[in-house]
Amino acid sequence: MLVTIDDKSLEAAAGESCGQVLSRAISGKRLKNSVACLVDGQPRDLSAPVPEGTRELVPVLADSPQGLAIIRHSTAHIMAEAVKKLFPTAQVTIGPAIENGFYYDFAFERPFTPEDLEAIEAEMQKSIAANHPFSCTYVPKADAKALFASQGEAYKLEIMDENIEGDTVSLYRHGAFTDLCRGPHVPTTGMVKAFKLLSVAGAYWRGDEKRPMLQRIYGTAFAAEADLKTYLHHLEEAKKRDHRKLGTQLDLFSFSEEAGAGMAIWHPKGELVRTILEDFERKEHLRRGYQLVRGPQILKRELWERSGHYDNYRENMYFTEIDGQAYGIKPMNCLAHMLIYKSRVRSYRDLPQRYFELGVVHRHEKSGVLHGLMRVRQFTQDDAHILCRPDQLLEEITGVIKFVQDVVGLFGFDYEVELSTRPEKSIGSDEDWDRATKALTDALESLALPYDINEGDGAFYGPKIDIKLKDALDRRWQCATVQCDFTLPERFDLVYTDADGERKRPVMLHRVILGAVERFLGVLIEHTAGALPAWLAPVQARILIVTDAQKEFAAEALSRLRAAGIRAELDDRNEKLGFKVREAQMDKIPYMLVAGDKEKELGGLNVRLRSGENLGVKSLDEIVLLILADCQEPFKRGGMRYNFCSQ
RNA sequence: GCCCACGUAGCUCAGUCGGUAGAGCACUUCCUUGGUAAGGAAGAGGUCGCCGGUUCAAUUCCGGCCGUGGGCUCCA
Numbered sequence: 001m002l003v004t005i006d007d008k009s010l011e012a013a014a015g016e017s018c019g020q021v022l023s024r025a026i027s028g029k030r031l032k033n034s035v036a037c038l039v040d041g042q043p044r045d046l047s048a049p050v051p052e053g054t055r056e057l058v059p060v061l062a063d064s065p066q067g068l069a070i071i072r073h074s075t076a077h078i079m080a081e082a083v084k085k086l087f088p089t090a091q092v093t094i095g096p097a098i099e100n101g102f103y104y105d106f107a108f109e110r111p112f113t114p115e116d117l118e119a120i121e122a123e124m125q126k127s128i129a130a131n132h133p134f135s136c137t138y139v140p141k142a143d144a145k146a147l148f149a150s151q152g153e154a155y156k157l158e159i160m161d162e163n164i165e166g167d168t169v170s171l172y173r174h175g176a177f178t179d180l181c182r183g184p185h186v187p188t189t190g191m192v193k194a195f196k197l198l199s200v201a202g203a204y205w206r207g208d209e210k211r212p213m214l215q216r217i218y219g220t221a222f223a224a225e226a227d228l229k230t231y232l233h234h235l236e237e238a239k240k241r242d243h244r245k246l247g248t249q250l251d252l253f254s255f256s257e258e259a260g261a262g263m264a265i266w267h268p269k270g271e272l273v274r275t276i277l278e279d280f281e282r283k284e285h286l287r288r289g290y291q292l293v294r295g296p297q298i299l300k301r302e303l304w305e306r307s308g309h310y311d312n313y314r315e316n317m318y319f320t321e322i323d324g325q326a327y328g329i330k331p332m333n334c335l336a337h338m339l340i341y342k343s344r345v346r347s348y349r350d351l352p353q354r355y356f357e358l359g360v361v362h363r364h365e366k367s368g369v370l371h372g373l374m375r376v377r378q379f380t381q382d383d384a385h386i387l388c389r390p391d392q393l394l395e396e397i398t399g400v401i402k403f404v405q406d407v408v409g410l411f412g413f414d415y416e417v418e419l420s421t422r423p424e425k426s427i428g429s430d431e432d433w434d435r436a437t438k439a440l441t442d443a444l445e446s447l448a449l450p451y452d453i454n455e456g457d458g459a460f461y462g463p464k465i466d467i468k469l470k471d472a473l474d475r476r477w478q479c480a481t482v483q484c485d486f487t488l489p490e491r492f493d494l495v496y497t498d499a500d501g502e503r504k505r506p507v508m509l510h511r512v513i514l515g516a517v518e519r520f521l522g523v524l525i526e527h528t529a530g531a532l533p534a535w536l537a538p539v540q541a542r543i544l545i546v547t548d549a550q551k552e553f554a555a556e557a558l559s560r561l562r563a564a565g566i567r568a569e570l571d572d573r574n575e576k577l578g579f580k581v582r583e584a585q586m587d588k589i590p591y592m593l594v595a596g597d598k599e600k601e602l603g604g605l606n607v608r609l610r611s612g613e614n615l616g617v618k619s620l621d622e623i624v625l626l627i628l629a630d631c632q633e634p635f636k637r638g639g640m641r642y643n644f645c646s647q
Numbered sequence: 648g649c650c651c652a653c654g655u656a657g658c659u660c661a662g663u664c665g666g667u668a669g670a671g672c673a674c675u676u677c678c679u680u681g682g683u684a685a686g687g688a689a690g691a692g693g694u695c696g697c698c699g700g701u702u703c704a705a706u707u708c709c710g711g712c713c714g715u716g717g718g719c720u721c722c723a
Contacts, residue, residue, distance in 0.1 A: 111651055201718030202650025209720045213650050216718070244716095248658070257654095257696070257714045316722090361723090366648050367714095369721065381723065466723095478723060515723040547680040574680075582684035596682055608683060 019046030019187070022059055033223075034059035035067045035074075035186040043070070045136055045184040062191070062223035072097035074134065074185045075124075075195045075221040076104045081177035082123035083217075086116075092179065093155040093205065093214060100231070100474065101220030105203055107155065112215055117197045120217070124195070131190030132175040136183055144169045144180060155205070156180050194228035195221035241472040243525040244372040250530050250587065252521075252538075253373065262370045262377030264518055269538035272567075274517055276536055278358050280642055281382050281514070287641065288403060290356040290384055295336020297360065301326035303335055306491060316363045333359035334510060337385040338492045341506075346496040351506060352388035352396055358517070359383045373522035374477055380517040386509040387494065390435060393507055397443040397465075397482055400511045404467055404480040405447065407513050410638045411524060411533075416476065417449050418466045420457035427460060428486045436484035436507070437463045461487035472526035479515035479523070484508075531588040531610060535631035535642075541568040541623070542589045543605065544580040546596035548572065554595040557605060557620060564624040568593075585610060591627060 018037045036043055038058040039051060043066065050057070060067045076095035083090050083106055095104030106112075112120075139147075141160060148156040159180065160169060172181040174189055186192065197219040205211040222228040239245075247253045252270030259265060266274060282292060298320060304310040309317065309331065318329040330336075337355040346353070359381050369375050388396050408415055419440055422433050440463055444451050451465070458464050462484035468476040485508040488494075495503045514520035524532070534540055541561060545554045551572050561568040571580045577594065584592045593605040599617055607615040607623060618626065635642045 114652090199717060200651070203719045204649075207720070209649065213719080215650075218718080255715085261714065363722080366721070368648060368650095368719085370715090375722075379723070383723095481723075512723065519723055544683085546682050549680080576679095576681050576686065577683055578681085579685055580683085585684055592683075594683065598682085606683080612683090614683070 016050060017047050018044055018050055018057055021050055022046070022057055025057075026059065031059060033062050035062050035070050035191060036060040036184045038066075043184050045134070046187050047133070048136065048184070063227070068221075068223065069097040070184060071186055071192060071223065072102040072221045074189070075192050075219065076102040077134075077172065077174065077177065077179055077181070077185065078124050078127050078189055078192060079120060079197070079217065079219060080104050080106075080179060081127055081175060082120045084177060085123055086119055089152075091153055091155055094159070095179075101198065101218060103203075103216045103218045105205070105214040105216045107205075107212065107214050112200045112217065117200065117217065121197050127175055128189050128192050130175065131188045133188045134172055134174045134185035136185075137171050137173070138168050139171055141167050141169050144171060147171075147178070148180065192221060193223065194225040195219060196228060196232065235473070238472040238474075241526045241529045242372075243374075243471075243522040246525050246530040247373070252525070260377075261367060262365060262375070264373055264376055264378070270521075272538040273521065273532065273536055277514075277517065277521070278380075278382075281358065282356075283642060284403070284407070284640065285354075285356040285384070288354075288399065290354040293337060293340055293355045293357050295330070295333055295339075295357065295359065298322075298327040298329050299335055301328050304328040307335055307488060308491065316365070318362050318364060329362045330359070331361050331363045333357050333361065333381065333383045334385055334488060334508070338488060338494060338508075341387050341494055342492065346387075346506075348389060348496050348498045348504075351496060352386050352392055354384055354386045356382075356384040373518040374471070376516075376518055379519070381512050382514045382517065383510075383512050386511065387489070387506040388509070389496070389498075389504070390507055393436065393439040393484070393509075394442055396509055397439050397484075398446060400482050400509065400513075401443050401447055401449065401465070404513055405449075406638055406640055408467070408469075408480070410634050410640065411527065413469050413523075413527060415470075415479075416468045417444065417451035418454050418457075418468070419444065419451050420454040420459075420464050420466065422463060423456045423458055423460060425460055426458070428462065432486045433463065436486070440465050440482070440484065459483055459485075461485045469520075469523045469527075471523055477515075477519055477523055479520055480513050481511065481515070483510040485510055529588075531590075533631075533634055534590045534627060535634065537588070537590050538567065539569055539587065539589050540566050540627055540631075541591035541593055542584050542587075543568065543570045543593045543595055544577060544584065545570075545572050546577050546594065548574065549597060550595045550600050553600045557593070557595065560620050561624065564628075566624060566627055581608065590630070591623070593623065 018039060019031065022034070022037060023031045034046065037046055037060055038044070039048075040055055043060065060070065062068070062071060073096065076097070080092050080095055083104070084092065087108060090106045090108040093105040093107065095102060141164065145157055145160055148160075169180060170182060171178050172183055172185055197217060199218045201216050201218065202213045203216040205214050220228070220231060222231060247270070250269065251267050252273065253264050253266050255263065256265055286292070301310065301319065304317070310328070313331060317331050320327050320329065337357070340355060341353055360378065361381055362378050365375060365377055370377070386396050386400075421437055426433070444465065464481055464483035466478050467480035469479050470476055486505075489505050489508050494506055494508070496506055498504045543554045543558055545551060554570055554572060558568055558570045571584070573580070581592060588610060590610055592608040592610070594608060595605055599605050602617055604617045604619045605623060606617050607626070609615065
């Protein structure tokens with residue numbers, strides 16, 4: 001795999017390409033599966049000459065992550081070639097590889113249509129069939145600018161002016177198409193074995209909404225046709241898990257054009273799930289020393305002016321007027337929590353104060369960003385504000401992260417952690433920022449949580465940790481977050497009397513665990529494909545009768561299950577058992593309890609799980625214990641306590 | 648907010664190159680009492696998102712609005 005180059009072989013390799021040296025050292029087959037190589041860790045074309053001083057060469061295999069990125073980026077070039085050939089007036093801009101594919105942004109006078117995409121694909125196939133080599137040349141920047149200027153490629157000129165330092169640029173050519181590019185690329189276009197163009201969408205030039213809107217064509221490519229098929233199949237499957245689809249199918253929630261965009265309407269089953277989840281949250285917060293509080297839905301505008309929300313967040317807020325007095329509908333819960341803190345004199349002994357509220361907030365999100373339950377205009381945050389002394393910061397942050405870990409672990413999510421540090425525009429002293437950032441990193445490290453750093457992406461008032469969960473289509477949604485805040489305590493003049501009798505400023509932590517109940521449920525529905533764990537399932541058990549000879553027996557069994565606290569229902573319709581099982585399966589009900597003559601005689605019910613497994617006939621007592629144990633199981637595993645029997 | 652696409656029965660979708668519409672599931676009634684993913688028959692259900700324009704005539708063409716989807720920007 002790894003080819004070490006000593007001085008002697010480097011001399012022998014003089015004038016040879018990396019590919020030639022590698023082909024001598026490794027089997028031809030392996031080289032055939034390679035799309036590029038790493039020269040001392042740097043990705044390079046196989047056709048590149050071996051640079052002086054090279055110590056090692058490593059082939060990059062087509063199906064490795066790096067290999068896929070190179071294939072995808074090369075496919076983007078082939079796509080740009082096809083677009084320029086079919087639509088000569090289109091201007092090329094940039095076309096990187098991304099997580100599951102690639103895109104290329106074009107400036108063109110009319111929108112691309114699905115038919116255009118087909119034509120582009122066909123044109124790409126021609127280029128691939130021709131098996132053009134990708135070649136790299138280094139030219140003076142001035143020459144490259146002359147070349148792109150002659151082709152009317154204004155965006156490429158801008159990139160050279162603003163983004164490329166030095167006097168030399170690299171150009172990649174295949175067939176008749178030349179692009180400004182750093183590379184590397186696959187050796188020839190024929191190495192692209194499997195690709196598909198997926199969609200076209202608008203995208204701002206340089207991601208700036210004040211710049212022109214370009215057209216972005218998304219596509220994907222894989223090392224082999226089978227991998228592409230698998231991926232496309234995965235996309236289809238993921239769409240079936242879409243929480244918007246399942247929300248309708250399972251009758252959990254809906255949106256109504258009449259009610260308004262971004263306003264979820266919770267149906268009985270959905271509201272039940274929410275209630276169970278919120279009840280769980282209240283208990284877990286109380287266990288961890290939080291206090292339950294509740295603020296008003298609208299507060300006087302002056303308060304929002306004082307907090308800075310009016311200046312910084314006004315476009316996202318809704319306002320109203322009462323008796324000539326202006327009010328703002330809360331987009332956040334912190335203000336009332338601070339008023340609670342201020343309602344009496346606080347001693348250092350009183351800290352930390354941890355105020356928890358399932359706070360309903362309204363935010364005027366731009367219409368284009370609304371997305372099912374994931375992005376709505378009214379939502380409920382599991383919000384808390386912790387007011388503590390600076391010396392308590394580390395312990396409080398650690399406690400919050402541990403809390404998040406417990407909850408995320410309970411549901412078995414994949415997640416990513418990001419630490420965002422001080423942005424350019426920020427307030428507060430260096431000392432405060434350093435202490436807060438250190439507290440956040442110390443907390444992450446003490447819990448051995450891997451994390452990425454988002455330099456300069458913190459809030460203007462303090463650094464933060466974000467935890468992002470993935471949805472069915474691999475999109476990331478921010479859920480939990482912990483933010484340090486020195487500003488609001490300042491603005492609202494929050495103080496406590498310290499041991500030395502001095503009045504001091506507490507630090508405020510803003511934090512959420514689930515984030516928003518709505519978003520979290522959206523992600524959870526996709527994560528579980530709608531088969532919610534038994535403790536959260538709106539209907540835990542459904543009794544299915546075989547004939548109406550068991551109606552009475554089944555009704556009796558139902559009331560016994562309900563008396564034991566099981567959320568059960570009865571399907572005594574005049575339908576065949578197979579039909580009822582099918583419906584119960586589609587409703588994702590964890591326990592299907594069949595009542596036939598046999599069961600009636602034995603005084604029990606036949607237990608079928610939604611996995612299809614049949615546990616045989618069990619007594620009602622056994623069934624109750626079975627379901628309750630199933631409900632407790634995730635909590636036991638996570639070392640949490642949540643008592644179902646007390647409900 | 649921006650670019651593009653879409654909006655037909657409760658749900659999933661056909662259809663109409665301008666002459667007011669159809670299927671499956673669901674719903675109601677009847678037959679069927681059937682043992683682990685769809686038994687049968689009949690019936691009912693739509694001002695084709697809303698408002699305007701063009702036209703003898705608009706669900707169909709045009710415009711505006713509302714809503715949804717894929718992205719961009721922004722965020723829990």
